[in-house]
Amino acid sequence: MTDSAAVEIERLSFGYDSGRPVLHDISLAMPRGKVIGIMGQSGCGKTTLLRIIGGARQPDSGTARVLGTLVNGLDGDALYALRRRMGMLFQFGALFTDMSVYDNVAFPLREHTDLPDELIRDLVLMKLEAVGLRGASRLTPAELSGGMARRVALARAIALDPQLILYDEPFTALDPISFAIIARLIRRLNDALGATSVIVSHDVKECLDIVDYMVFMTAGRIVAEGAPEAMRGSSEPFVSQFVHGQSDGPIPFHYPAPAYGDDLAVGAAHG
Amino acid sequence: MAEGGRTGGVAPLLERLGGAVTARIWRLGFASRFFGYMLLHSGTALRRFQLTIREIYFAGVQSLIIILVSGLFVGMVLGLQGYDTLQRYGSSEALGILVALSLVRELGPVVAGLLFASRAGSAITAEIGLMKATEQIAAMEMMAVDPIARVVAPRFWAGVISMPLLAAMFSAMGIFGGYLVGVKLIGVDEGAFWSQMQASVDVREDILNGVIKSIVFGVAVTWIAVFEGYDAQPTAEGVSSATTRTVVTSSLAILALDFVLTALMFTGGNAR
Numbered sequence: 001m002t003d004s005a006a007v008e009i010e011r012l013s014f015g016y017d018s019g020r021p022v023l024h025d026i027s028l029a030m031p032r033g034k035v036i037g038i039m040g041q042s043g044c045g046k047t048t049l050l051r052i053i054g055g056a057r058q059p060d061s062g063t064a065r066v067l068g069t070l071v072n073g074l075d076g077d078a079l080y081a082l083r084r085r086m087g088m089l090f091q092f093g094a095l096f097t098d099m100s101v102y103d104n105v106a107f108p109l110r111e112h113t114d115l116p117d118e119l120i121r122d123l124v125l126m127k128l129e130a131v132g133l134r135g136a137s138r139l140t141p142a143e144l145s146g147g148m149a150r151r152v153a154l155a156r157a158i159a160l161d162p163q164l165i166l167y168d169e170p171f172t173a174l175d176p177i178s179f180a181i182i183a184r185l186i187r188r189l190n191d192a193l194g195a196t197s198v199i200v201s202h203d204v205k206e207c208l209d210i211v212d213y214m215v216f217m218t219a220g221r222i223v224a225e226g227a228p229e230a231m232r233g234s235s236e237p238f239v240s241q242f243v244h245g246q247s248d249g250p251i252p253f254h255y256p257a258p259a260y261g262d263d264l265a266v267g268a269a270h271g
Numbered sequence: 272m273a274e275g276g277r278t279g280g281v282a283p284l285l286e287r288l289g290g291a292v293t294a295r296i297w298r299l300g301f302a303s304r305f306f307g308y309m310l311l312h313s314g315t316a317l318r319r320f321q322l323t324i325r326e327i328y329f330a331g332v333q334s335l336i337i338i339l340v341s342g343l344f345v346g347m348v349l350g351l352q353g354y355d356t357l358q359r360y361g362s363s364e365a366l367g368i369l370v371a372l373s374l375v376r377e378l379g380p381v382v383a384g385l386l387f388a389s390r391a392g393s394a395i396t397a398e399i400g401l402m403k404a405t406e407q408i409a410a411m412e413m414m415a416v417d418p419i420a421r422v423v424a425p426r427f428w429a430g431v432i433s434m435p436l437l438a439a440m441f442s443a444m445g446i447f448g449g450y451l452v453g454v455k456l457i458g459v460d461e462g463a464f465w466s467q468m469q470a471s472v473d474v475r476e477d478i479l480n481g482v483i484k485s486i487v488f489g490v491a492v493t494w495i496a497v498f499e500g501y502d503a504q505p506t507a508e509g510v511s512s513a514t515t516r517t518v519v520t521s522s523l524a525i526l527a528l529d530f531v532l533t534a535l536m537f538t539g540g541n542a543r
Contacts, residue, residue, distance in 0.1 A: 054413055056409070056412070056413075079415075080415035080417075081415070083412075083413055083414065083415040084415045086413070088410070088413040090406045090409065090410055091406070092405070092406070094405060094406035094407050094409065094410035095407075096402075096407055096410075097402075097405070097407070107414070107416075108414045108416075111414070111415075111416045111421070112415065112416075153410075156414075166413075
């Protein structure tokens with residue numbers, strides 16, 4: 001084990017049911033203080049990997065060590081103690097719809113600290129200022145745009161100054177301006193907090209601009225990893241197809257099917 | 272050949288039947304474990320009682336209108352029907368007893384329970400189900416906050432506290448409805464109406480038993496509502512069918528429990 005790694009995964013395999021493995025023999029080390037991107041098309045197992053890092057799922061085999069704690073077999077108080085050192089941004093923010101923006105950001109502070117209201121107020125306003133939404137503290141989640149909701153959720157995720165921040169598809173369904181704001185915030189907040197960030201996404205071009213290290217996954221395996229510059233120039237067919245957005249390549253355009261001619265001939269025979 | 276085909280048809284049918292029964296037993300076991308876990312993690316709901324009070328407002332206070340209006344109409348109907356029957360035997364002054372006993376023993380807890388299941392139970396299921404579908408429950412877990420302690424238990428205790436109060440208000444309103452129709456409209460003697468009621472309604476045998484019933488119904492309805500919400504498939508269709516299941520299951524539970532409780536409470540008393 002290296003002290004510099006925030007997340008260390010060794011020979012990890014996982015399946016939701018025994019017949020269909022989702023992750024095969026994954027080994028990966030995520031150094032502290034870095035922003036790491038995990039890329040891959042939908043269904044490749046990247047969100048499952050994020051869930052295992054967050055302790056929501058247990059690996060079938062192999063180990064996952066997060067912030068120095070082994071997550072295998074971890075539950076109850078020990079898991080919650082580990083999660084207090086993490087923050088997570090969900091795909092659509094997952095803000096509590098029955099609370100205002102202010103109360104959403106104050107939620108982790110109220111649940112986990114005995115700080116007086118005045119201090120909580122100052123902390124909440126500082127976090128909202130960091131995402132540019134101090135003026136929106138009285139609004140409800142229903143009054144926010146998608147990008148604003150994502151920023152409030154980000155302020156809530158960093159409320160307890162986490163050492164590890166997990167991002168599950170943070171750019172989904174955002175306009176280009178909100179997209180750029182969230183990307184810049186992820187980088188800036190990571191550096192300001194001295195945290196480690198893990199971004200699971202398929203928005204490869206934008207991610208390459210902000211990450212320190214990139215991991216490409218397909219069908220539950222890591223196919224390539226390295227610095228963004230190396231990935232941009234990679235000759236690995238999958239990386240090349242993904243980075244340049246080609247419709248056909250190692251990931252085929254067509255879903256597996258019998259030969260086209262044979263299939264049409266069956267129809268003709270019935271006719 | 273045909274025989275073989277028939278056997279082939281019966282086996283999968285039995286298999287499906289067995290599968291459905293086993294699945295239901297599993298679900299009942301899961302619901303029981305959920306109930307136990309919820310009781311064990313009720314500390315937050317009771318220590319930070321403002322969380323429960325907030326839910327009492329949503330489940331209890333917001334159900335008041337439907338409970339009070341229904342209670343009034345049920346009492347008025349009891350007044351009309353009761354008078355019609357009693358006057359045939361020349362005992363129309365016993366109307367007060369009939370109205371009060373029907374409401375306090377049976378109609379108060381049962382009808383208020385059914386209304387509570389459709390008004391508050393369905394809302395609790397839909398709210399928790401939607402929180403799950405929009406990942407709010409998962410977000411809470413990732414923030415190291417137990418959603419059963421923070422979201423489910425306060426709603427459960429709010430339901431258990433609200434239900435007997437709503438049933439009592441339903442009965443009180445019903446008695447007032449019976450009074451309006453019997454005394455003010457039909458002209459039954461007011462003194463006889465109240466004094467006979469006062470003499471015949473026993474605090475322990477009638478009122479306390481009614482309160483016990485309403486507490487049991489409150490536990491049943493709210494348990495079903497929170498469990499269905501927490502167990503809902505996180506999709507629009509999943510939340511909608513969970514809400515329907517809450518209303519159907521808790522209505523049946525109320526009626527079945529009412530029979531069991533009535534058998535235990537009142538038959539024994541009459542036998543003596």
